[in-house]
Each structure stands twice: as C-alpha cells, then as structure tokens.
Amino acid sequence: MNNQEFKTAFKRRLYKFVIELVKVLDKLPKGSTTKIFVNQLIRSCTSILANYIEAQAASSRKDFTNFIHHSLKSANESKVWISILKDTTRMSENEASYFLKELTEIANILGSTILTLKGKR
Numbered sequence: 241m242n243n244q245e246f247k248t249a250f251k252r253r254l255y256k257f258v259i260e261l262v263k264v265l266d267k268l269p270k271g272s273t274t275k276i277f278v279n280q281l282i283r284s285c286t287s288i289l290a291n292y293i294e295a296q297a298a299s300s301r302k303d304f305t306n307f308i309h310h311s312l313k314s315a316n317e318s319k320v321w322i323s324i325l326k327d328t329t330r331m332s333e334n335e336a337s338y339f340l341k342e343l344t345e346i347a348n349i350l351g352s353t354i355l356t357l358k359g360k361r
Contacts, residue, residue: 247296250349254289257342261285264335274330281321287314288346305357312350319343 241249265278288311295307319340326336 251292254292258285258289261339268330277321277325281318284314284317284321301357305354308350308353312347312354315343315347315350
C-alpha cells in the first residue's frame with residue numbers, strides 16, 4: 241500500500257469509527273451526567289477525524305505535524321471518556337473494549353507518524 245492509499249484507508253477507518261461510536265452513543269441511557277460525557281466524547285472523537293483531514297491540506301510539514309499531534313491528543317482524550325462510560329456501566333464492556341482497542345491502534349498510528357515526521361524513527 242502506497243502512502244496515498246494508506247491516507248485514504250486511514251481516513252475511512254477514522255470516519256467509520258466515528259459513525260459506529262455515534263450509533264452506540266445514541267442508544268446510551270439518557271441523563272445529565274451521561275449527556276456531559278457523551279458531548280465530550282463526540283467532540284474529542286470528531287476532532288481526531290477533523291484534524292487528520294486538516295493535516296492533509298496542511299501548508300507545511302510543521303503544520304501537518306501539528307494537526308496530527310492534535311489528532312493524537314484527541315484520541316487519548318477519547319480513551320478517558322470511553323473508560324468513564326464503561327466504568328460507570330453506561331457503555332457495555334464489549335462496546336468499550338472495541339472502541340478502546342480501535343483508539344489505541346489509531347493513537348499508535350498517529351504517534352508513529354509524528355515520530356517519523358520528527359526524524360525520531
């Protein structure tokens with residue numbers, strides 16, 4: 241897979257992740273606390289995708305790296321919100337495990353990209 245094919249496939253993966261998460265979040269029990277967690281999670285997860293897409297149109301290598309770094313930070317933040325939803329039994333163990341595994345893989349890809357860009361790999 242060449243670089244452009246990887247970028248396209250990764251963008252699709254991020255988009256699918258967000259769509260699957262929205263479907264699960266729409267089914268969670270309603271309540272004021274859950275609403276706060278869900279809002280935070282939606283913001284952080286969509287930020288992963290949005291910043292990755294912005295990186296593709298970056299005007300410089302530094303700009304590209306910055307957008308990828310923001311995506312990574314959002315992926316790490318998302319893990320916290322999913323863990324909270326799981327540990328408060330608002331999200332099932334199976335659903336949370338899937339999303340946490342996917343976020344870990346996404347974060348690893350983004351982190352690896354940053355290390356490569358910074359010449360540390």
